[in-house]
Amino acid sequence: MVGGGVIQQILRRKLHSQSVATPVLSWFSSKKAHVDAGSSGVRAFALLGAGVTGLLSFSTVASADEAEHGLACPDYPWPHDGILSSYDHASIRRGHQVYQQVCASCHSMSLISYRDLVGVAYTEEEAKAMAAEIEVVDGPNDEGEMFTRPGKLSDRLPQPYANESAARFANGGAYPPDLSLITKARHNGQNYVFALLTGYRDPPAGISIREGLHYNPYFPGGAIAMPKMLNDEAVEYEDGVPATEAQMGKDVVSFLSWAAEPEMEERKLVDGFQVDIPTIAGSAPSSVLQATEMVGSQVPEAGS
Amino acid sequence: MKWNLEKTEDSNNNKNFYSSRPMADDEVVDPKKYLEESCNPKCVKPLLEYQACVKRIQGDDSGHKHCTGQYFDYWQCIDKCVAPKLFTKLK
Numbered sequence: 001m002v003g004g005g006v007i008q009q010i011l012r013r014k015l016h017s018q019s020v021a022t023p024v025l026s027w028f029s030s031k032k033a034h035v036d037a038g039s040s041g042v043r044a045f046a047l048l049g050a051g052v053t054g055l056l057s058f059s060t061v062a063s064a065d066e067a068e069h070g071l072a073c074p075d076y077p078w079p080h081d082g083i084l085s086s087y088d089h090a091s092i093r094r095g096h097q098v099y100q101q102v103c104a105s106c107h108s109m110s111l112i113s114y115r116d117l118v119g120v121a122y123t124e125e126e127a128k129a130m131a132a133e134i135e136v137v138d139g140p141n142d143e144g145e146m147f148t149r150p151g152k153l154s155d156r157l158p159q160p161y162a163n164e165s166a167a168r169f170a171n172g173g174a175y176p177p178d179l180s181l182i183t184k185a186r187h188n189g190q191n192y193v194f195a196l197l198t199g200y201r202d203p204p205a206g207i208s209i210r211e212g213l214h215y216n217p218y219f220p221g222g223a224i225a226m227p228k229m230l231n232d233e234a235v236e237y238e239d240g241v242p243a244t245e246a247q248m249g250k251d252v253v254s255f256l257s258w259a260a261e262p263e264m265e266e267r268k269l270v271d272g273f274q275v276d277i278p279t280i281a282g283s284a285p286s287s288v289l290q291a292t293e294m295v296g297s298q299v300p301e302a303g304s
Numbered sequence: 305m306k307w308n309l310e311k312t313e314d315s316n317n318n319k320n321f322y323s324s325r326p327m328a329d330d331e332v333v334d335p336k337k338y339l340e341e342s343c344n345p346k347c348v349k350p351l352l353e354y355q356a357c358v359k360r361i362q363g364d365d366s367g368h369k370h371c372t373g374q375y376f377d378y379w380q381c382i383d384k385c386v387a388p389k390l391f392t393k394l395k
Contacts, residue, residue: 206370
């Protein structure tokens with residue numbers, strides 16, 4: 001434990017000053033030499049000191065590249081975060097509207113069908129009407145030809161580009177990712193996407209971004225191909241909620257969270273008061289889980 | 305905040321439908337920007353550090369010096385202040 005505390009102190013010193021490697025090393029070695037009488041012990045600690053110095057110089061260089069990881073996003077209090085909380089479905093509906101009007105021109109959501117929206121954000125009639133607005137290629141027909149028809153509930157949401165190459169070509173080489181699972185595909189996804197969308201700012205002094213890219217501190221590296229898309233009143237919400245940038249960000253992230261985890265509400269109902277993680281007791285029959293649902297808080301055990 | 309009550313028509317052309325909007329030229333104020341500004345006093349220290357850095361690197365022409373660290377510290381402070389409050393201002 002003493003060794004651990006000593007290393008902590010050294011790291012703290014190192015981070016505050018740039019060039020004290022040698023004195024630190026000798027200080028460290030001499031301190032340890034007093035504790036351990038044997039000469040082999042001193043040699044071992046000298047080697048350890050050398051290793052620590054190497055590690056410390058590495059960390060100095062690495063810390064200069066914090067832009068590489070992007071600014072850490074804060075945690076927002078999402079209404080569906082609680083262990084028994086459901087989605088805000090009005091928010092999902094607005095979020096789909098934002099997606100359709102702002103994002104769908106570049107981002108596909110090819111895992112979502114119109115029928116998935118029924119009962120979540122729209123009624124069946126509304127979803128059918130929305131689907132009918134798009135043209136879908138179907139076929140071949142009896143004559144062996146492909147034909148286009150209006151969309152149905154069973155069709156997937158339309159894709160803006162025919163393939164990835166077309167998407168890259170239209171966006172300066174960058175591929176706008178499919179958003180069906182984006183909040184699960186990024187670390188701390190919901191908070192990250194919200195921070196990213198609402199976090200476009202002027203770059204810090206000394207940083208210049210090349211033509212065609214935009215500065216976003218949350219994006220790893222800082223230079224993102226997507227421009228700021230959420231601007232106040234870019235969308236006019238059907239329910240009259242003022243469409244500020246933050247409101248649209250919240251709604252679209254609610255929609256994306258639902259898209260990535262449509263089963264969340266049912267999962268929370270099944271888990272009840274148990275820990276809300278995908279159950280590790282995959283082998284346990286569901287009747288066991290349901291029986292234990294109301295009996296205080298329990299954590300399913302693997303293999304039980 | 306003063307509210308501007310105006311008679312509007314809904315989609316069925318019913319004229320007795322009142323809608324309200326905040327004043328200031330019918331412009332909506334983004335709550336996030338507003339909260340970021342109001343959190344500024346709490347984050348004076350990192351802001352001053354950032355400004356000191358900007359001053360330090362002003363004369364530099366090598367293009368290698370930048371203030372990302374101080375910038376990140378400042379925005380992390382602001383974000384931490386804004387995040388718990390923001391959603392109370394949204395629907």
